[in-house]
Structures are given as C-alpha cells and as structure tokens.
Amino acid sequence: MKTEETLDPDDWNEARRVGHLMIDDMLDYLKTVRERPAWRSVPGEARATLNEAAPQDGAPLADVYETFKTNILPYPTGNLHPGFFGWVMGNGTVTGMFADMLASGMNPHVGGYDQAAMLVERQVVSWLSELIGFPKDATGLLVSGGTMANLNGLAVGRNEKAGFDIREMGLQHNDAPRLRVYGSAQTHNWILKACELMGLGREAFRAVPVDDAYQIDIAACRALIEADINNGDKPFCVLGTAGTVNTAAIDDFTALRALADEFDLWFHIDGAFGSLAALSPGSRALVGAQSLADSIAFDLHKWGYMPYDVGCVLVREPEAQEATFAQTPSYLTSTTRGISVETTYFADKGIQLSRSFRALKVWMSLKEQGAEKLGRLIQQNIDQAKYLEGLVRDHSELELLAPVSLNIVCFRYREAIMSDDDLNALNSEILLRIQESGSAVPSNTILDNKFALRVCITNHRSRLEDFDQLAADVVRHGRDVFGEG
Ligand SMILES: Cc1ncc(COP(=O)(O)O)c(C=O)c1O
Structure with a gap:
C-alpha cells in the first residue's frame, strides 16, 4: 500500500539538532560581525554552487545547511557590519531574527481573520501611529517596504482627489483629466515606479526644484500647480519627504499642508527613514509637522533596525484606505462568528491578500x-553624522558637499588643483577601493554635478572610531590615487 508523505521531518530529533546548530551559528555570526570584512565579492566557487540545475532529489537538511554556511552566509550585502553606510540599509537584530523564525513557524495568513496575529499587527500599527505623532484612529498596515508603503498612500490619495470614480472608470475614458502629483526633484524614485504602475505615466510627476538646503521650493511648487490647472490638468497630490535619499533633507511640511489645502490636494509624506527621527526627543521637532499629512510611509527595516522586510503606511482618514482597496468577493465574506470575523481587515487596506x-x-x-532605546540609537546616529561632518570640515583635503540635516553626510576628497571632472573620477576610485578593501561601505550620489561619497548612518553597531577610520581611509586612498595620476 502506498504510504502518504508529509514535509514534516522524518526524524524530529535530527531537525532539533540542526535547528539548534543554526541558532548557535547565527548568534556567533552576529556577535563576530565586526571581525569580518564589511563586504566581499562572491568568489567563483560559491557562485557556481548557486547556478545549478533545480534539485530533483532532496538532501538531508544538515547537508543543505552546510552549503548555506559555505557558499551563502559569508557573502552578504554587508549591512550587518558596523562600517556599512551605503544607501539606506538597516542592520537587523537578534530579536528580529528570532521573531522572523517564530512568525514563519506559526505561519499565519494575516489578511485578517479572528486570530492573534491580526491583533498584533493592529496593535503595532497603532503604536507606530502614536510614536510618529499621527492620530490614534489613523489606519494602516505593514507592507514590504517604503516603495510599497508610498504606493499605497499615493493610490489612496489619487482615488480620494481624482474628482471621478477612478475605481470604476479607470483612466481610460475620454474625459479623464491628466492627473498630476508634485514633489521635490530629490524625491526617491519610488514615485516614478508608482506613476508608471498606476497608469499615470512618468510625466504625471512634477519634479519641483529644491533650495540650497535640498528642500522643496514651495513657491516653485505653487507656480507649477497653477500652470497645470491653467492647462486643464488635475493636480491631486503634493509630496513631502522626511529625509531625502541623497542628503536627508526634510521638507517644510507646514507649508506643504497649506498648499494642499489651498488647492484641495492630498498630502503624502515619504518618511522612509526620517519619520522615525520622531522617536528621539532631541530630534523630534525636525519632523514634528509630519503629523499634518493625509498619509505617511516609513520603514522599520531602515532606521528601526529591524530585519527585512517591513514598512508601514498610515492614513489619517479611517475609511480612505478601504475606499481604495476593499473588495468583497463571495469567497471572502465575513461572518459574525467563527474564524471569518473581519476576514479581510488588512487585505482591504492594501493590495496583498495573503500576508x-x-x-x-x-x-x-x-x-x-x-521606543526610548530606539530613539536613543537614532539620536546616536544623528550625533555620529555631526561628528563625521566635523571631521570633514576640519580636514583641508575633505570637502562637505551638502548640509548635514539628519544622518547623511555627503563629501569628497579634494585636491585644489583638480577640476570637478577629475575629482569625480578620483572620488569614484576612492569609493571602490574602500568597498573592495572591506573596511567600510559608503555609497555615492551626484550633487550639483559633483560625485559625492555618501555616508548614510542607520547603523546601531557603528561607533565614533568607525568614522575616524573612514575619514582617514578616504584621505589615504585619495592621496594614493592622486599620486598615481
Ligand atoms: C527616501 C526614501 N524613500 C523610499 C525608499 C524606498 O524604500 P524601500 O527600499 O523600503 O522600498 C527609500 C529607500 O532607500 C528612501 O530612502
């Protein structure tokens, strides 16, 4: 007789042994992170094992785990490391790692339903709302990250302010106006993805110039809105950013709120990392006016230091998210008893059903x-940015390229006799040498046509000496490259 199969372990004791080994190994791995390079390229041998044909026959878990340890674990992006300052990446924590294991072990479907996981998320959304200064009855949900959180908020704003039933009619009817959304030219590229995906087209995003502090120019924004209205287009949203990706600039939210009210627009804030500055009493005021937004998006996997991936979107008007996303097919109707009470509580607030x-x-x-400790760590990063700013200002061969408003420092190595073009090439080479040396991982951007070494500090493991080391490395490599030229 054919025996039925399952994916549960044949030998629970062996599963327990390997599982305990994994936990011990990962704790050692995290404890010793400083001893390894911040980054190294995946060598050929490891690459080859990650380019095999699909396995038809299984192997013991212990063997698969060995392959993971040899070929995968040693070659991460490096964002765990205290010297990692590239892009905007968080580091994760031991607690977050354990929680992810427990969450996968429980493996609930968090579209809704009468279950504890749904109540946990509801609780978390309410805590986050309170912590960043949003109204208690704002609604929201956790999503995979900032891009998805911003997309959700923008979609709600579009449907609320389009002026016609966009869910029913879409954008393809003849009378549909050209919808417009306004944000600074420093807005993260999620906005272009969102405009394309929402069928608005990239031209719907009106990139407003910024001032010397890299904040949106409010007068220029108003002028663009007026010009578009005169042209027969339909503005629906203004965007503010709490911490722009290039320089961590924070827009003037009070002025943007007033502008939104003046033209009856939705006001959305992208606070991907900067919103959480609200957790630090010393920096809260910098983002205090984010409470004025209609919707706000931010990540926990950036400045919340939690493992990927988790972001959050909050919407002030409790009914608005459902008005954009809720659907009730017959197979998902709620009941008053049984498991299907509030079956689609979260599914109705976003695009995902299975969550x-x-x-x-x-x-x-x-x-x-x-939250207080998180706030202290955030403040620690802000203070570290100020410290690095000081090192740059005090060194004649280093040049600051943007004001330091929060946790990002953009600077370059400079030789007075070199042109900007040559400095761009030189600093690009410095960046690669630092990354390849494994000592640290800054990233780069272009500011005013100048190649900038960009140090974004969302790292709970960094210490002041890491910034001393980084500044010294930039100078040392800068002199070397200059000398070789
Ligand atoms: C300001 C800003 N907005 C949005 C995003 C996108 O967030 P995510 O990478 O979580 O999708 C980022 C990412 O760095 C960002 O810095």
Missing part, C-alpha cells in the same frame, strides 16, 4: 527594546 506575520518582529522589537 505574512511581519508584525511579530515589530511587536517583539518594540516590546523588548522599547
């Missing part, structure tokens, strides 16, 4: 660490 229990790592992290 993971990413709320658990947020809940556990906040419970274990407390």
Whole structure:
C-alpha cells in the first residue's frame, strides 16, 4: 500500500539538532560581525554552487545547511557590519531574527481573520501611529517596504482627489483629466515606479526644484500647480519627504499642508527613514509637522533596525484606505462568528491578500527594546553624522558637499588643483577601493554635478572610531590615487 508523505521531518530529533546548530551559528555570526570584512565579492566557487540545475532529489537538511554556511552566509550585502553606510540599509537584530523564525513557524495568513496575529499587527500599527505623532484612529498596515508603503498612500490619495470614480472608470475614458502629483526633484524614485504602475505615466510627476538646503521650493511648487490647472490638468497630490535619499533633507511640511489645502490636494509624506527621527526627543521637532499629512510611509527595516522586510503606511482618514482597496468577493465574506470575523481587515487596506506575520518582529522589537532605546540609537546616529561632518570640515583635503540635516553626510576628497571632472573620477576610485578593501561601505550620489561619497548612518553597531577610520581611509586612498595620476 502506498504510504502518504508529509514535509514534516522524518526524524524530529535530527531537525532539533540542526535547528539548534543554526541558532548557535547565527548568534556567533552576529556577535563576530565586526571581525569580518564589511563586504566581499562572491568568489567563483560559491557562485557556481548557486547556478545549478533545480534539485530533483532532496538532501538531508544538515547537508543543505552546510552549503548555506559555505557558499551563502559569508557573502552578504554587508549591512550587518558596523562600517556599512551605503544607501539606506538597516542592520537587523537578534530579536528580529528570532521573531522572523517564530512568525514563519506559526505561519499565519494575516489578511485578517479572528486570530492573534491580526491583533498584533493592529496593535503595532497603532503604536507606530502614536510614536510618529499621527492620530490614534489613523489606519494602516505593514507592507514590504517604503516603495510599497508610498504606493499605497499615493493610490489612496489619487482615488480620494481624482474628482471621478477612478475605481470604476479607470483612466481610460475620454474625459479623464491628466492627473498630476508634485514633489521635490530629490524625491526617491519610488514615485516614478508608482506613476508608471498606476497608469499615470512618468510625466504625471512634477519634479519641483529644491533650495540650497535640498528642500522643496514651495513657491516653485505653487507656480507649477497653477500652470497645470491653467492647462486643464488635475493636480491631486503634493509630496513631502522626511529625509531625502541623497542628503536627508526634510521638507517644510507646514507649508506643504497649506498648499494642499489651498488647492484641495492630498498630502503624502515619504518618511522612509526620517519619520522615525520622531522617536528621539532631541530630534523630534525636525519632523514634528509630519503629523499634518493625509498619509505617511516609513520603514522599520531602515532606521528601526529591524530585519527585512517591513514598512508601514498610515492614513489619517479611517475609511480612505478601504475606499481604495476593499473588495468583497463571495469567497471572502465575513461572518459574525467563527474564524471569518473581519476576514479581510488588512487585505482591504492594501493590495496583498495573503500576508505574512511581519508584525511579530515589530511587536517583539518594540516590546523588548522599547521606543526610548530606539530613539536613543537614532539620536546616536544623528550625533555620529555631526561628528563625521566635523571631521570633514576640519580636514583641508575633505570637502562637505551638502548640509548635514539628519544622518547623511555627503563629501569628497579634494585636491585644489583638480577640476570637478577629475575629482569625480578620483572620488569614484576612492569609493571602490574602500568597498573592495572591506573596511567600510559608503555609497555615492551626484550633487550639483559633483560625485559625492555618501555616508548614510542607520547603523546601531557603528561607533565614533568607525568614522575616524573612514575619514582617514578616504584621505589615504585619495592621496594614493592622486599620486598615481
Ligand atoms: C527616501 C526614501 N524613500 C523610499 C525608499 C524606498 O524604500 P524601500 O527600499 O523600503 O522600498 C527609500 C529607500 O532607500 C528612501 O530612502
């Protein structure tokens, strides 16, 4: 007789042994992160094992785990490392790692339903709302990250302010006006993805010039809105950013709120990392006016230091998200008893139906660490940025390329006799040498046509000496490259 199969272990004791080994190894790995290079390229041998034909026959878990340890674990992006300052990446925590394991073990479907996981997410959304200064009855949900959170907020804003039933009619009817959204030219590229995906086209995004502080120019924004209205187009949203990706500039939210009210627009804030500055009493005021937005998006996997991936979107008007996303097919109707009470509570607030229990790592992290400690770490990063700014200002061969408003420092190595073009090439080479040496991982951007070494500090493991080291490395490599030229 044919025996039926399952994916549960044949030998639970062996599964337990390997599982415990994994936990021990990962704790050692995290404890010793400083001893390894911040980054190294994946060598050929490891690459080859990651380019094999699909396995038809299984192998023991212990063997698969060995391959992971040899060929995958040693070659991460490096964002765990105290010297990692590239792009905007968080580091993760032991608590977050454990929580992800528990969440996968429980493996609930968090579209809604009468279950604890749904209540955990509801609790977390309410905590986050309170912590960043949003109204208590704002609604929202956790999503995979800033891009998705911003897309959600923008979609709600579009449907609220389009002036016609966009869910029913779409954008393809003859009378549909050209919808317009306004944000600074420093807005992260999520906005272009969103405009393309929402069928608005890239031209719907009106990139407004910034001032010397890299903040949106409000007068220029108003002028663009007026010109578009005169042209017969339909403005629907103004965007503010709490911490722009290039320089961490924070827009003037009070002025943007007034502009939104003046023209009856939705006001959305992208606070991907900067919003969480609200957790630090010393920096809260910088983003205090984010409470004025109609919707706001931010990440926990950036400045919340939690493992990927988890972001959050909040909408002030409690009904607005459902008005954009809710659908009730017969197979998902709620009942008053049984499991299907509030079946689609979260599915109705976003695009995903099947949703993971990413709320658990947020809940556990906040419970274990407390918001005050997170606030202190955020402030520590802001202070470290000021420290690095000081090192740059004090060194005659280093030049600051943008004001330091929060946690990003953009600078370059400079030789007075070199042109900007040559300095761009030289600093690009410095960047690659630092990354390849494994000492640190800054990233880069272009500011005013100048190649900038960009140091974004969302790292709970960095110490002041890491910035001394970085500044010294930039100078040393700069002199070397200059000397070779
Ligand atoms: C300001 C800003 N907005 C949005 C995003 C996109 O967030 P995510 O990478 O979580 O999708 C980023 C990413 O760095 C960002 O810095």
